[in-house]
Amino acid sequence: xxxxxxxxxxxxxxxxxxxxxxxxxxxxxxxxxxxxxxxxxxxxxxxxxxxxxxxxxxxxxxxxxxxxxxxxxxxxxxxxxxxxxxxxxxxxxxxxxxxxxxxxxxxxxxxxxxxxxxxxxxxxxxxxxxxxxxxxxxxxxxxxxxxxxxxxxxxxxxxxxxxxxxxxxxxxxxxxxxxxxxxxxxxxxxxxxxxxxxxxxxxxxxxxxxxxxxxxxxxxxxxxxxxxxxxxxxxxxxxxxxxxxxxxxxxxxxxxxxxxxxxxxxxxxxxxxxxxxxxxxxxxxxxxxxxxxxxxxxxxxxxxxxxxxxxxxxxxxxxxxxxxxxxxxxxxxxxxxxxxxxxxxxxxxxxxxxxxxxxxxxxxxxxxxxxxxxxxxxxxxxxxxxxxxxxxxxxxxxxxxxxxxxxxxxxxxxxxxxxxxxxxxxxxxxxxxxxxxxxxxxxxxxxxxxxxxxxxxxxxxxxxxxxxxxxxxxxxxxxxxxxxxxxxxxxxxxxxxxxxxxxxxxxxxxxxxxxxxxxxxxxxxxxxxxxxxxxxxxxxxxxxxxxxxxxxxxxxxxxxxxxxxxxxxxxxxxxxxxxxxxxxxxxxxxxxxxxxxxxxxx
Amino acid sequence: xxxxxxxxxxxxxxxxxxxxxxxxxxxxxxxxxxxxxxxxxxxxxxxxxxxxxxxxxxxxxxxxxxxxxxxxxxxxxxxxxxxxxxxxxxxxxxxxxxxxxxxxxxxxxxxxxxxxxxxxxxxxxxxxxxxxxxxxxxxxxxxxxxxxxxxxxxxxxxxxxxxxxxxxxxxxxxxxxxxxxxxxxxxxxxxxxxxxxxxxxxxxxxxxxxxxxxxxxxxxxxxxxxxxxxxxxxxxxxxxxxxxxxxxxxxxxxxxxxxxxxxxxxxxxxxxxxxxxxxxxxxxxxxxxxxxxxxxxxxxxxxxxxxxxxxxxxxxxxxxxxxxxxxxxxxxxxxxxxxxxxxxxxxxxxxxxxxxxxxxxxxxxxxxxxxxxxxxxxxxx
Numbered sequence: 013x014x015x016x017x018x019x020x021x022x023x024x025x026x027x028x029x030x031x032x033x034x035x036x037x038x039x040x041x042x043x044x045x046x047x048x049x050x051x052x053x054x055x056x057x058x059x060x061x062x063x064x065x066x067x068x069x070x071x072x073x074x075x076x077x078x079x080x081x082x083x084x085x086x087x088x089x090x091x092x093x094x095x096x097x098x099x100x101x102x103x104x105x106x107x108x109x110x111x112x113x114x115x116x117x118x119x120x121x122x123x124x125x126x127x128x129x130x131x132x133x134x135x136x137x138x139x140x141x142x143x144x145x146x147x148x149x150x151x152x153x154x155x156x157x158x159x160x161x162x163x164x165x166x167x168x169x170x171x172x173x174x175x176x177x178x179x180x181x182x183x184x185x186x187x188x189x190x191x192x193x194x195x196x197x198x199x200x201x202x203x204x205x206x207x208x209x210x211x212x213x214x215x216x217x218x219x220x221x222x223x224x225x226x227x228x229x230x231x232x233x234x235x236x237x238x239x240x241x242x243x244x245x246x247x248x249x250x251x252x253x254x255x256x257x258x259x260x261x262x263x264x265x266x267x268x269x270x271x272x273x274x275x276x277x278x279x280x281x282x283x284x285x286x287x288x289x290x291x292x293x294x295x296x297x298x299x300x301x302x303x304x305x306x307x308x309x310x311x312x313x314x315x316x317x318x319x320x321x322x323x324x325x326x327x328x329x330x331x332x333x334x335x336x337x338x339x340x341x342x343x344x345x346x347x348x349x350x351x352x353x354x355x356x357x358x359x360x361x362x363x364x365x366x367x368x369x370x371x372x373x374x375x376x377x378x379x380x381x382x383x384x385x386x387x388x389x390x391x392x393x394x395x396x397x398x399x400x401x402x403x404x405x406x407x408x409x410x411x412x413x414x415x416x417x418x419x420x421x422x423x424x425x426x427x428x429x430x431x432x433x434x435x436x437x438x439x440x441x442x443x444x445x446x447x448x449x450x451x452x453x454x455x456x457x458x459x460x461x462x463x464x465x466x467x468x469x470x471x472x473x474x475x476x477x478x479x480x481x482x483x484x485x486x487x488x489x490x491x492x493x494x495x496x497x498x499x500x501x502x503x504x505x506x507x508x509x510x511x512x513x514x515x516x517x518x519x520x521x522x523x524x525x526x527x528x529x530x531x532x533x534x535x536x537x538x539x540x541x542x543x544x545x546x547x548x549x550x551x552x553x554x555x556x557x558x559x560x561x562x563x564x565x566x567x568x569x570x571x572x573x574x575x576x577x578x579x580x581x582x583x584x585x586x587x588x589x590x591x592x593x594x595x596x597x598x599x600x601x602x603x604x605x606x607x608x609x610x611x612x613x614x
Numbered sequence: 615x616x617x618x619x620x621x622x623x624x625x626x627x628x629x630x631x632x633x634x635x636x637x638x639x640x641x642x643x644x645x646x647x648x649x650x651x652x653x654x655x656x657x658x659x660x661x662x663x664x665x666x667x668x669x670x671x672x673x674x675x676x677x678x679x680x681x682x683x684x685x686x687x688x689x690x691x692x693x694x695x696x697x698x699x700x701x702x703x704x705x706x707x708x709x710x711x712x713x714x715x716x717x718x719x720x721x722x723x724x725x726x727x728x729x730x731x732x733x734x735x736x737x738x739x740x741x742x743x744x745x746x747x748x749x750x751x752x753x754x755x756x757x758x759x760x761x762x763x764x765x766x767x768x769x770x771x772x773x774x775x776x777x778x779x780x781x782x783x784x785x786x787x788x789x790x791x792x793x794x795x796x797x798x799x800x801x802x803x804x805x806x807x808x809x810x811x812x813x814x815x816x817x818x819x820x821x822x823x824x825x826x827x828x829x830x831x832x833x834x835x836x837x838x839x840x841x842x843x844x845x846x847x848x849x850x851x852x853x854x855x856x857x858x859x860x861x862x863x864x865x866x867x868x869x870x871x872x873x874x875x876x877x878x879x880x881x882x883x884x885x886x887x888x889x890x891x892x893x894x895x896x897x898x899x900x901x902x903x904x905x906x907x908x909x910x911x912x913x914x915x916x917x918x919x920x921x922x923x924x925x926x927x928x929x930x931x932x933x934x935x936x937x938x939x940x941x942x943x944x945x946x947x948x949x950x951x952x953x954x955x956x957x958x959x960x961x962x963x964x965x966x967x968x969x970x971x972x973x974x975x976x977x978x979x980x981x982x983x984x985x986x987x988x989x990x991x992x993x994x995x
Contacts, residue, residue, distance in 0.1 A: 540967065540986060563837035566987040568805035568844075568862045572675060573621055573877050573891040574900065575929060576917065582932065585992040 016202075016269035020195045021089045021226060023106060025134050026116035027124035027484060031146040034178040035116055035187070036074075036092060042184045043076035043088065072212070073224060073271055075254040075261075080192045088191060089255075089271035091211065091226075093130075099359060100133075100488060101305055102212070105287045107133060108303060109211040109226035109271065112140040112195030114187065115168070119145045119153035119175075122161050123451065125425040125484035131166055142194045143173040144187055149180055165451045200268025205297040206230035206238070208266075208290040213281050215335035219251065221278035222260065225290055226271050228301065233265040237293040238276060241300040245283035246293045247276035281338045307339045309357025310418070310489070311364055311384050311468050312401040314345060314511065315371070316353030318378035318591070318602050323352045329375035330354060333367060340367055345402065349511040349595055350380055350605070355402050358384075361468050380605050383514045386464045389416040389492055403513040406499045409550055417495045418464040421446070422487040428454050430479040437478055441466035442517060461490060465515070500525055502532070503546040503553075507596040511605055521547075522554050529557040535604035537588075538562040543598055617670035617701060619876040622653070622690060623887030624679040625905070628714060632747035632817075635809035637889040637903055638677035645905075649888075650686040652909050656886050657693045667698040671873040672706045678734075680710035684722035691726045705730055705769075705872040712758040713750035720765035730871075731762050732771040732800075738792040739785050742778050747813065752792070759796050769869060771800035776847070777840040778806055779818065779833050786843045787850070794854045799869040803847055804862050805840065841985050861936050861984055878933045880926070896921040923952035931957065932991040935970075940978025960993035 026032040073091045080086055093106040107113070113134040117127060134141050143162050145155045155175050162170040174190060176183030212224040232238065236249045253262035254272040266272040278284060285307065289300040317326045330342045341357035358364040364384060371377045390398040390406065391413045400406060400415075422443075426434050431448070438445070438460045446459040462471075467487070475483050498521050502512040512532075516524050525547025532545050536559050547555040567578060592599035626646060627638045641649075672694060674687065687708065694700065707730040708723060723731070737743050738752045755772075762770055772793050776786060793801060808818045818833055835843070848858050856864035860878065863871065876883050885892045889903040899918040902908050921929070927950040934941035943961070947954050961977060964970040969983035969990050983990050 540989070562986065562989075564805075564841050564985050565989050566805070566861060566985060567807075568803075569807050573883055573885055573893060574889075575877070575891070575893065575933065576898065576900065576919070579929065579932075579995055582988060582992045582995045585988055586995055589992070 016198045016200065018084065019087045019089065019198055019269045020112070020191050021091065021110045021198060021269070021271055022112040022114060022191055022195045023091045023093050023110045023134075023139075024114045024116055025093065025107075025127075025130035025141075026146075027118070027121075027126040027130075030116050030118040030121070030124070030127070031178045032116055033092075035114070035144075035146065035176070035184075036090060038178050038181055038184045039088070039090060039188065040074060040076055041181075042188060043078045073255045075256070075271065078188050078192070081189060082192075086192050087270075088188070091271065099363070101307065101359075102286055103130070104133060104137070104303065105209065105211045107137045107139060108287075108301070109209050110137075110139055111198060112142070112191070114191065115141050115143040115162075115166075116146050116178075117143055117158055117162060119147045119155045119158055120150050122154075122158045122455075123165055123425070125423050125457075125486040128166070128425070128457070129423065129486040129488075131168075140195055141168060142190055143168055143170045144183075144190070145170075145173050145175050146178055148175045149177040149182065161452055198269030200227065200229045202229070202231060202268040204229035204268075205295045206232050206236070206290065206292045207297040207301065208232065209301050210240070210284055210286055210288045210290060212286060213284040213338070215281055216275070219275040219277075221281050221284050222273050222275050223278075223284045223290065224255075224271075224273050227266050227268050229268050229297065230292070231265055231267040232274060232290070232292075238274065238290050239293040239296060240284055240288045241291055241296070242288040242304050242306075243283050243285055245278065247278050249274050249276045251275045281335060285338060307359070309339070309341045309387070309401075310360050310464065311358045311386060312355060313358075313364060313384040314347060314350065314353050314382035314402070315342075315356050315368070316347065316350040316380045316382075316511075318380050320351045322377060325375065326354065326371070326377055326379075329371050329377060330356070332375075333370060337367070339363065347382075347404070347511045349509045349593055349600070350382070353380075357401065378602075380511075380602050382511045382605060384468050385514055386418050386468060388497065388515055391415065400515070403499050403515050404510045406515070414494050415497045416492040417497060419461050419490050419493050420464050420467070420487040421490045422460045422462050422467070422485065424458040424460065424475070424483055424485050425451070426456060426458060426479055426483040428456065430482055431456055431458070433478045434458065434475065434483055437471075437474055438462065441471065442519075462487070463495065463517070464489070465517075498549045500528070501548045502528055503544075503548055504532070504536070504600065505543045505596050505598045506546075507598075508548075509595055509600070518549075521549050525549070525555040529555045531607050532604055533557040533559055535607050536598070536600055539598060541597075616881055617668045618698075619671040619673065619873050619881065619883035620669050620694060620698075621873070621883055621885040621887075621890055622657075622672070622674045622679075622694075623885065623890040623901075624674060624676040624682060625649075625888045626681045627676065627678040628681060628711075628749050629747070632745070632813040633806060633809070635812050636677070646682050646686070648909055649905075650682065650689065653690060653887055654693050656914070657690070657697055668701055669694070669698050670701040670704045671876060672700070672704060673873040674706075674708040674728075676709055678711045678714055679708050680714040680719065684719045684726075687728075688722060688726040691728070695727075700727075707732055707771075707871070707873060709734065710758070711748075711750060712754040715758050715761065717761055717765065720762055720767070724766050729767070730769040730771070731767050732773065732802075733758060733762075735772045735793065736775045737778065737785075738789040742781065742785070742789075745779055746775075756792075756796060759798070769800070770798045771802060771871070772796070772798045773802045773804065775804050775806055776843045777835055779814075781835050781843070783839070783843060783846070786847065790847055790850055794851070794856075800863070800865040800871060801851060801856055802863050803844065803851075805844070806834075808834075844985075845981065857938075859938050861979075861987060875937075878936050880930050880933060896923075896926055923950045926950045927952040927954055928994055932994045935977075935979055935987070935991060935994075938978060940973050940976035942975045943977065944975065957994055964990055964993065 024032045024035055076088045078086050078088050091106050091109055093103045115131055145158055147153060148155050159170040162168050174183045174186035207229040208225040208227045210223055210225050214222050216222055232252055234249055238249055239246045251262050252266045252272060252274045253260050287304040291297045317323050334340050339359050342354045345355040346352055388400040390400050392411050393413045424434060441462055443460040443462045448456050448458050450456050475485055496518045497515050498518045500514055500516050500521055501508050529545045529547050538559055540562055542561045543559040545557045546553045592601050625638045626641050629640050706728045708728050709732045711734045735755045736746060740751050743751055774793055808814050851864045855866055858864050859870050882894050888908050889901055891900045897920055899915045902914045902916050908914050927946055930946045931941055943954050968980055970977045971980045979987055
C-alpha cells in the first residue's frame with residue numbers, strides 16, 4: 013500500500029457555504045472509514061466554534077481508503093483548508109501539501125469572490141484542479157450556466173464536471189473516481205534525505221506538539237532525529253502516524269508522498285511553524301521547501317479582564333491558547349483606563365473574534381476589548397522606524413516625519429444592481445478603484461485597493477447590508493503606503509482615556525470623533541456633575557457632547573414596610589457602579605469601550 | 615418591650631390607576647368576602663400575634679381600603695383588638711380615596727376607633743387627575759375632607775404628587791395651596807415614578823433620560839423642574855406650619871405619622887394580608903403576593919430572612935437617613951452591636967460633596983442630598 017502510485021493527496025476549495033465541509037463528510041462516509049453513528053454532522057470541524065460558525069478554522073487532514081472501479085485500493089489524503097482570508101498563509105501551506113484540488117461550486121450561486129481567490133491560489137501551487145457542481149438538487153440550480161461560467165471565468169474544463177449533492181449523497185462516487193483519475197500521484201524520492209512540509213500543528217498535553225506534514229522526500233520513523241529548518245528546533249521522533257477521522261493512528265514509518273504526523277515531545281508550537289521544512293538532523297536535505305513565511309499579526313487590540321482580579325486567569329488562558337495557535341501574539345500592557353491587560357496580535361478580525369470567543373467561552377473570562385487597529389509604520393525625524401501596534405505609543409507629532417499604513421488589494425464580486433452602492437462604500441473607505449469586469453451578464457468583479465484599517469471594523473457587515481447579501485469579498489496584503497494619519501483621542505471630563513484612542517485618516521477624523529462622542533454620551537450614565545465628552549486630534553478638540561448632570565435620584569415613594577424591595581434597588585445601583593471603570597471621577601461602563609467598535613451600526 | 619405596629623393590606627380598588635404598581639386591583643364581592651375571611655383568620659392565628667403584645671399603631675392601607683364594606687374593616691379591627699393589646703393612644707389610620715367614602719362609612723370608621731385618615735388626593739387639577747386615571751375630581755377631595763372632619767377625624771393626611779405629565783410650577787402651586795387651604799394635619803408629597811408594568815410605563819418610560827440627554831421628549835417635567843417644585847413646595851409648606859420630617863412627609867408638630875416612623879426607625883411591625891411585609895427584630899418575611907395562594911395555602915409567608923447585625927445596621931442607616939433628623943451612627947453601632955467603620959470613607963465623601971450635613975452628633979441628608987438620596991444610600995448597602 014505504500015506505493016506512491018496508490019496515493020492521492022488533495023484538498024477541496026470553495027467559497028464559504030458552497031458545501032466544502034459537507035462534501036468532505038460524504039467522502040469520509042463513502043470510503044467507509046466511519047460508522048454512521050460515529051459520524052458527527054461535520055467530522056472535520058472538530059471545534060464547537062467551527063461548527064457554529066460553519067467555517068473551518070484550522071487545517072486538518074484525514075486519510076481514507078477507497079476501492080476504485082479499477083479494483084485497486086487507493087489512499088486518499090484529504091487536507092481540509094481554512095476558508096477565510098485571515099488564514100491565507102495557512103491555506104497556501106495546506107495547498108502546497110497537496111497534488112490536486114476539487115473545486116466545489118454552488119449550482120445556484122456560481123462563482124464567488126472566494127472561489128476565484130482559492131482557485132488561483134491552488135493553481136499557483138501547480139495543483140491539478142477539477143470542478144464539481146454541488147447542490148444540483150436545489151430548485152434554483154443552473155448547472156449548465158455554472159459550467160459555462162467556470163470555463164469562461166476560470167478557464168477550467170467543466171463540461172464533464174460531476175454534478176452532485178453533497179448534502180444528499182448524490183454523485184459522491186463520481187467525485188472519488190475523479191480524484192483517483194485526475195489528481196496526480198506523488199513523485200517523491202523515498203531514499204533522499206527527509207524533506208517534509210509542515211501544514212499545521214496542534215498541542216496535545218500527553219504527546220506535546222503534533223506536527224501535521226506532507227513527506228516530499230525520504231522517510232521518518234520513531235527514533236529519527238528531526239530538525240525544523242527555519243526555527244532550528246531539533247527533536248527525536250517518538251511517534252509517527254496518519255490521520256483517522258478525528259484520531260491519530262500510529263504507524264511504523266512515513267515515507268515520500270504520504271501525509272501524516274509526528275510527535276517528538278516538542279513543547280511549543282512556535283518551534284513547528286506552519287510552512288517550515290522537517291528534515292533529518294544528521295542528514296539534512298540540501299535546501300528547505302520554498303514559501304516559508306514568519307507569521308505576522310495583521311490586527312492588534314488590547315484585551316483586558318473586565319474584573320481586574322482576573323488578570324492572572326487571562327494570562328494563563330492566553331498561554332494555553334498559544335500552545336495551539338502559533339499565530340496568536342500577546343504581550344502585557346497597561347492602560348490607565350483599563351488596568352493590566354495584553355496587547356494581542358491576530359491574523360485578522362475573524363481570528364480576533366475566534367480568540368475572544370474562546371477566551372470567554374472556554375476560559376469563562378469577561379473581557380473588555382479595545383478598538384482593533386493595524387500595524388502602522390512610523391518614520392521618525394531622527395531616522396528611526398517604529399512598528400506601531402498601540403495608538404497610545406504614538407510619538408509626539410513633532411517627532412514624526414511621516415506614517416505608513418497597510419494596503420490590501422481586494423476583489424469584490426457583486427450583482428449588477430448593487431455595483432453602485434458597493435463602489436460608494438469603497439470610496440467612503442478610501443478605496444482606490446482598479447478595475448471592473450463583467451464575469452457574466454449580471455455580475456461583475458470589482459478590484460480595489462483599500463487601507464486595511466478601513467476594513468477591519470465592519471466592512472463585511474456594510475458590504476452585506478448594502479448588497480442585500482449578494483456581494484462576496486476577498487483580499488490580500490499588498491504593501492505599506494504613506495498616509496495622512498492622526499491619533500484621535502477621547503477626553504472624558506477633560507481626561508484622556510487611553511483605551512479609547514485610535515489612529516485614523518485625517519479626513520475621517522472629524523466624522524469618527526463626532527460619532528464616538530455621540531456613542532459615548534449614550535453609554536455613560538449621568539453623574540452628579542456635567543461631563544463633557546470630547547474628541548481631539550493633536551490636542552485640538554474637534555467634537556464635543558455633554559452628559560448632563562443628574563438632578564434627581566430618589567425613591568420619593570411609599571413602599572410601606574417592604575424594606576427588602578428598597579434595599580434591592582439600592583444594591584442594584586451599587587452593583588452597577590462596581591462594573592464601571594473609574595476615569596478621574598467619572599465612572600464608565602465596560603460596554604462603552606466595546607460600543608465604539610460598532611460605530612457604523614445604526 | 616417596645617410597642618409594635620400592625621399593617622393590614624386591602625388589595626382592592628375601584629379601578630387601576632395609570633401609574634400604580636402597588637398590589638391592588640378591582641374585585642367582585644365574593645373575592646372581597648373571601649379575602650376578609652382569610653385576613654381575619656391570619657390575624658387570629660396565634661403564630662402571628664403573640665399574647666400580651668402591645669400595639670400602638672395600626673395602618674390599613676391598599677389598594678383602597680375604603681372600597682370594601684365598612685363592616686369588613688370593623689371586623690378586622692375587632693379581631694386585632696382580640697389578638698393583642700391595642701394601647702389607648704394608638705394611632706389607627708386608614709387610607710381612603712375621595713369618591714369612595716360616605717358620611718355613613720366615615721362614622722363607622724370612627725366608631726371602630728380609627729382616628730387618622732389619609733386621602734389619596736394626588737392633585738387638585740382635574741386634567742391631571744384624569745390623566746392619572748383617578749376616579750375622583752378636585753371637588754370630591756374637599757367634600758370628603760369636610761365630611762371626615764364632620765365625622766370627627768382630627769388627624770387627616772393628603773397625598774400629593776409631583777412630576778406629573780404636563781405639570782407646571784403654577785399648577786403644582788395651586789394644588790398645594792388648595793391642600794393647605796383645607797388645613798390637614800399631615801401632607802405627603804410623592805414623586806411620580808414611572809414603574810414597569812403600568813400604563814404610564816408604555817407612555818413615558820425613558821422620557822426622562824431622552825430629555826436629559828438633549829432629546830425633545832417633553833411629556834414629563836424635567837428633573838430640574840420637578841426638584842424645584844419639591845423644594846418650593848417644602849418652603850411653602852414650612853411657611854404654612856408643616857415641617858418636613860421625611861423625604862416625602864410634612865406634618866404639623868406632633869402629627870408625624872407614628873406608623874410610618876416605625877418603618878424608618880426599624881421598629882417591629884406585623885403585616886397582614888396579601889403581599890404585606892413584617893419585621894420583627896432581625897427576622898423578616900413577606901406574605902405571598904398570589905391571591906389564590908393567599909386564600910388557599912396554609913403557609914403564606916415568603917422570603918423569610920434573618921439579618922446579621924451588620925445588615926441590620928446598614929438598613930438602620932439608610933432608612934434613618936430618610937428622616938430629616940438623620941442618624942447617629944455611633945448610637946446605631948451600639949444598638950446593633952455591629953461595626954460601621956466600613957462606611958466612614960463614604961460618609962466623609964458625602965459630607966465633602968455636600969450631600970450629607972452634620973446635625974450635632976447626627977448626619978442627615980442636605981437639601982441636595984434629598985434629591986439624590988439613592989446615590990447617598992447606595993453607599994450604605
